Amino acid sequence: MTAQLIDGNALAKKIRAEVAERAAALTARGKQPGLAVILVGDDPASQVYVKHKVNDCETSGVRSVLDKYEATLSEAALLARIEELNNDPTIHGILVQMPLPRHIDPQKVIETISPLKDVDGFHVQSAGALMVGRAGFLPCTPYGCMKLIETTGLSLKGKNAVVIGRSNTVGKPMAMLLLQANATVTICHSNTADIGQYTRQADVVVAAVGRRNVLRADMVKPGAVVIDVGMNRNDEGKLCGDVDFAGVSEVAGWITPVPGGVGPMTRAMLLVNTIEAAERAASGAV
Numbered sequence: 001m002t003a004q005l006i007d008g009n010a011l012a013k014k015i016r017a018e019v020a021e022r023a024a025a026l027t028a029r030g031k032q033p034g035l036a037v038i039l040v041g042d043d044p045a046s047q048v049y050v051k052h053k054v055n056d057c058e059t060s061g062v063r064s065v066l067d068k069y070e071a072t073l074s075e076a077a078l079l080a081r082i083e084e085l086n087n088d089p090t091i092h093g094i095l096v097q098m099p100l101p102r103h104i105d106p107q108k109v110i111e112t113i114s115p116l117k118d119v120d121g122f123h124v125q126s127a128g129a130l131m132v133g134r135a136g137f138l139p140c141t142p143y144g145c146m147k148l149i150e151t152t153g154l155s156l157k158g159k160n161a162v163v164i165g166r167s168n169t170v171g172k173p174m175a176m177l178l179l180q181a182n183a184t185v186t187i188c189h190s191n192t193a194d195i196g197q198y199t200r201q202a203d204v205v206v207a208a209v210g211r212r213n214v215l216r217a218d219m220v221k222p223g224a225v226v227i228d229v230g231m232n233r234n235d236e237g238k239l240c241g242d243v244d245f246a247g248v249s250e251v252a253g254w255i256t257p258v259p260g261g262v263g264p265m266t267r268a269m270l271l272v273n274t275i276e277a278a279e280r281a282a283s284g285a286v
């Protein structure tokens with residue numbers, strides 16, 4: 001292994017400590033930050049993630065409210081609960097865990113969350129703010145990826161960055177953040193003829209597809225920064241990313257592991273957004 005490991009667990013821990021200080025300051029003024037997490041159905045992966053998020057809140061002094069519903073919950077009932085949380089002054093962030101059962105329209109759910117409490121950064125208003133460079137909540141995963149890239153000390157200005165994947169939650173906002181940092185950005189996706197042709201020119205590659213071995217050693221420029229957003233299981237049921245870690249780490253300059261890379265940072269940035277929302281509310285800015 002020649003690449004240096006980017007330690008997402010360590011950075012997330014540091015960020016949680018900073019969040020804890022800001023949370024304590026708010027709590028001392030009687031304004032403890034609060035995050036509502038809504039889980040619908042019993043998807044096992046979602047259960048694990050949500051438990052992590054609630055634990056993170058506890059260690060950072062953020063109050064969390066966990067609403068668990070049966071998979072049969074009606075869309076109308078979910079929207080009504082969100083409205084209630086929108087109007088609850090003790091709640092500063094609202095997260096509805098995805099995926100939702102098929103009879104519930106996720107876009108409708110997201111648009112019902114007040115943009116002031118949209119700590120996932122999934123609302124069209126948040127997406128629009130990012131697009132035009134205005135203040136708004138950044139989606140947690142791309143936000144965390146930018147923090148991970150920062151730790152390498154690489155300046156993105158004038159560099160080539162390739163994002164593999166074009167989801168609304170990761171790929172698209174990731175490309176926008178890299179563009180804002182003055183990188184030259186390429187988005188590759190399922191219709192891209194030869195992804196390696198692009199990634200071989202890239203100083204930074206962010207892989208966010210959701211499939212194993214999307215990025216292999218022969219596709220990477222020596223010394224490149226490689227950020228692995230993937231969260232997959234291999235044949236042995238072990239958690240693995242989109243990057244062939246063993247191969248790519250012989251070529252890259254920096255690489256994030258899975259687990260212990262982007263995942264913990266996604267959760268850390270959720271706390272940052274929640275604190276940000278609570279501070280804005282406390283300052284009467286909203």
Ligand SMILES: Nc1nc(=O)c2c([nH]1)NC[C@@H]1CN(c3ccc(C(=O)N[C@@H](CCC(=O)O)C(=O)O)cc3)C=[N+]21
Pocket residue numbers: 048049052095096097098099120140231239258259260261262263264266267
């Ligand atoms: N409204 C909403 N917001 C989300 O942010 C959201 C979502 N829905 N639905 C599901 C995805 C997935 N996601 C993860 C976050 C952290 C880890 C994470 O912390 N992973 C650990 C390992 C966890 C394990 O052991 O399973 C790691 O990479 O080290 C994983 C996955 C957030 N998501």
